[in-house]
Amino acid sequence: MKMTTWVMSAAVVAMSVVGCGGATDGAVMEGPASAVQALGPNREFYGSDTLKDAIIAASLASSANLNVQGKGSGVGEGCLRDGSTGFCTAQQQALAPMSRDFKAPCRTGERSNIIALDAVNAFVNSANPLTDISLTDLRKIFFATDSAGAPVSGSCTSTLTKYRRDDLSGTTDTFKTLVGGGTFCSDVVVISDGTLPAACAGETSATKCIGKLTATDANAIGYSGDSAGRTGNRALTVNGIAPSTTNVRKFLTDKANAYPLSRALFLNESTTNARSSNERILYAWAYSAANKQAFENILVNQGFIACDPTGPLKCGGANNDGKGAGLCQ
Incomplete structure (x- = not known):
């Protein structure tokens, strides 16, 4: 990708x-x-x-x-x-x-x-031997409670340094919905656009900041959009499905077999x-x-995925130009 x-x-x-x-x-x-x-x-x-x-x-x-x-x-x-x-x-x-x-x-x-x-990815440092993670384990790493408010068994015990987007972020909304999370673990570090930490000096957005943090910290894990990918970090496969172009495009045509964090x-x-x-x-x-x-x-x-390789903005809707292709038409 x-x-x-x-x-x-x-x-x-x-x-x-x-x-x-x-x-x-x-x-x-x-x-x-x-x-x-x-x-x-x-x-x-x-x-x-x-x-x-x-x-x-x-x-x-x-x-x-x-x-x-x-x-x-x-x-x-x-x-x-x-x-x-x-x-x-x-x-x-x-x-x-x-x-x-x-x-x-x-x-x-x-x-x-x-x-x-796009793929919402769980990024780890390239030195991390982990290559695949389940939605269940992502929920344990990031969330103290599930989407129903119940405690997540075995949660918040990971020794990884965890980064997330803030609560104004659509990426956070997507991640919580798809992973089934509720309240975040108290040790998850929040990265907000406009107030980036010193370690992200020179970065233009919270998305890119999480990319930098996971690329420079061997113990880090953070979720973000696919454009956070860079030399030094790596996106995990989720439930055995890679965030490839083909697997993300299934979001529109075959959701059951799409990359689980597609959007x-x-x-x-x-x-x-x-x-x-x-x-x-x-x-x-x-x-x-x-x-x-x-x-x-x-x-x-920017690293995002065209909906259809046969022409621009063919993303569904009445005229197949993406307009009205979502909830509100």
């Missing part, structure tokens, strides 16, 4: 999309045409930390001029809905990159747009919230016939 880090300079991004057309070529501008919503005072745009670097690159390529902040899928969802304390007011955004789907119930105008697939990634939207001109530009560029392959290339270069 590809784990290339995207170089986020305007020059590099511009070179990657030469000949792909402008932001509006072939695009349909969706959402309210007359109402224009301001983002934060500096065009702050919140959402998934996992997708942060990819959305920065897409903003550069499309000239959307968004100030991409990450902070977590929970923050992005809040910015679409009722606001997120310390970050945004209610309905401040009309788009939000998210590494999980909307939380039910869907609200009027919400649409779940799948843009790629979809989203550019979720509210079609009723007023959207900023910056969001309009990004959306038009990403879904235009001229540029959606460039958008998918950005995602794949």
